[in-house]
Amino acid sequence: MRLPCLLRMMAVAATALLLGGCSAVAYYAQAAHGQFSLLAQARPLDDWIDDPAAADTLKAKLRTVRQVRRFAVTELGLPDNGSYRTYAQLDRPFVLWNVVAAPELSLKAHQWCFPIAGCVDYRGYYSQQAAQQYAAQLKQRGYDVQVAGVPAYSTLGWFNDPVISTFIQYPDGELARLIFHELAHQVVYARDDTPFNEGFAVAVEELGVERWLAARSDQKMIDAYRRFAERKRDFLALLDKYRDRLKDNYDSDASDALKRQRKQQVFDDLRAEYAQLKQTRWDGYAGYDRWFAMPLSNAHLALVGAYHDLVPAFKTLFAQSRDFGDFYARVRQLADMDKAARHQALGDPLPPAGTGKNKRKREPAPL
Numbered sequence: 001m002r003l004p005c006l007l008r009m010m011a012v013a014a015t016a017l018l019l020g021g022c023s024a025v026a027y028y029a030q031a032a033h034g035q036f037s038l039l040a041q042a043r044p045l046d047d048w049i050d051d052p053a054a055a056d057t058l059k060a061k062l063r064t065v066r067q068v069r070r071f072a073v074t075e076l077g078l079p080d081n082g083s084y085r086t087y088a089q090l091d092r093p094f095v096l097w098n099v100v101a102a103p104e105l106s107l108k109a110h111q112w113c114f115p116i117a118g119c120v121d122y123r124g125y126y127s128q129q130a131a132q133q134y135a136a137q138l139k140q141r142g143y144d145v146q147v148a149g150v151p152a153y154s155t156l157g158w159f160n161d162p163v164i165s166t167f168i169q170y171p172d173g174e175l176a177r178l179i180f181h182e183l184a185h186q187v188v189y190a191r192d193d194t195p196f197n198e199g200f201a202v203a204v205e206e207l208g209v210e211r212w213l214a215a216r217s218d219q220k221m222i223d224a225y226r227r228f229a230e231r232k233r234d235f236l237a238l239l240d241k242y243r244d245r246l247k248d249n250y251d252s253d254a255s256d257a258l259k260r261q262r263k264q265q266v267f268d269d270l271r272a273e274y275a276q277l278k279q280t281r282w283d284g285y286a287g288y289d290r291w292f293a294m295p296l297s298n299a300h301l302a303l304v305g306a307y308h309d310l311v312p313a314f315k316t317l318f319a320q321s322r323d324f325g326d327f328y329a330r331v332r333q334l335a336d337m338d339k340a341a342r343h344q345a346l347g348d349p350l351p352p353a354g355t356g357k358n359k360r361k362r363e364p365a366p367l
Contacts, residue, residue: 027123034096034126035159042086042162061168061175062087068176071215076208077324078183082160089165094149097131098122101143102298105250105259107243109302110143111192117156118191121303124150144297152178154185172216173209173225180208187328190335194303196342199310200331206311207318234281235288236308242270243301267296313346 045062048054065084072078100122101110109121125131128147135145151167167178184204190196213222249262271292278284291300314331321327334342343349 030126030130031124035155037126038088038090038095038162038164039159041088041090042160043088044086045163048087058168062163064172064175065163065168065179068179068212071176071212072180072183072208075211075215075324076180076204077328078180078204078208079157079186081157081186083157083183083186084161084163084179086160086162087164087168088162092128093166094128094151095153095164095166096124096126096150097128098124098148098150099131099135099138100146100148100299100302101135101138102302104142104144104298105256105263107246107250107298107302109299109306113192116158118193121194121306124153144299146294146297146299152182154182156189157186171224171228172221173213174228176212177205177209180212181205188331188335190339190342193339193342195306195310195348196335196339196346198307200314202307202311203314203318207315231282231285231287234277236304238270238273238277239301239304242266242273243304245269246298246301263298270296310346310348313348317346 045066049059049062065087069084073080102108103110111119111121112123113119123134125134128149131147135147138145152161152164155161161182163179167175170178181201181204184201185197187204188197188200209225213225216222245266246263249259249266252259254262274288274292278286317330318324318327321330334345337345340349
């Protein structure tokens with residue numbers, strides 16, 4: 001890691017510690033240590049490819065990453081920097097674990113605010129045990145909680161993000177999709193606006209992988225990605241259906257006791273329809289079983305819209321743009337607006353303060 005990056009990271013960590021109270025020190029310390037460790041383990045792709053001890057399957061994937069990285073710059077106008085030009089081999093299935101929390105009778109995700117990233121709808125830990133311990137504290141305060149493993153994340157250009165063992169074995173189309181997504185976060189990022197940031201990154205990944213697959217002319221790869229994309233659309237449509245049912249329940253005038261009863265029925269129905277979907281449309285494909293492995297809660301559905309609701313609006317904006325560079329310039333203009341104005345421009349007006357849906361009389365104790 002270059003000295004400027006090291007100094008910059010130390011400055012960020014120090015600022016975070018000064019801004020946080022005593023309870024925040026341990027959290028920021030684990031975050032800084034986790035990021036340091038990840039960067040320290042990263043080696044240039046060529047080093048791995050030339051290493052006689054490295055597996056041939058890994059070398060093949062790293063060569064694909066080099067092609068994806070070149071395509072991202074030349075065809076998609078994504079940053080030409082040190083990100084995804086190194087590889088880190090970790091001894092865990094995910095690089096970190098995100099904790100997501102929502103009130104018992106609401107789908108509004110709780111937000112955590114940080115010095116650099118602003119306010120986001122999750123809190124990340126490099127240790128699964130630490131994430132689960134924090135989740136247990138939130139449950140005691142009345143929140144619905146999900147702990148989800150994360151294969152990759154973006155440092156928004158502050159550091160050179162490495163390729164990681166947690167996603168390197170993805171099928172080539174999915175590998176390209178992920179890299180395009182994370183690089184998009186380095187192009188435009190609006191503080192305190194997860195739906196805007198993720199909607200933009202998902203739009204770039206989908207536009208990018210469509211062009212990547214067309215350029216490769218590999219029908220087997222195209223068919224595999226098409227199956228992946230179709231299952232993903234089915235899954236998201238299923239979640240949207242039951243998210244709407246939960247919203248209607250929470251926005252109703254029913255008693256809290258009745259809302260809890262209906263909530264449980266909604267999640268039971270969701271599980272049943274998922275099982276049916278696997279058999280009738282997916283030939284038994286079980287790739288989403290992990291999502292259902294723990295008791296379902298509001299936290300599982302709280303972020304679904306944040307990643308996908310604005311994607312059509314961004315794709316419409318791209319269709320109105322000359323090329324990717326023009327598209328990014330238009331998105332930067334939106335990011336420079338205040339949050340309400342940018343959502344209005346995208347056709348997704350925010351509700352006035354204090355009048356949003358899913359309001360309830362009693363909220364859990366503050367975090």
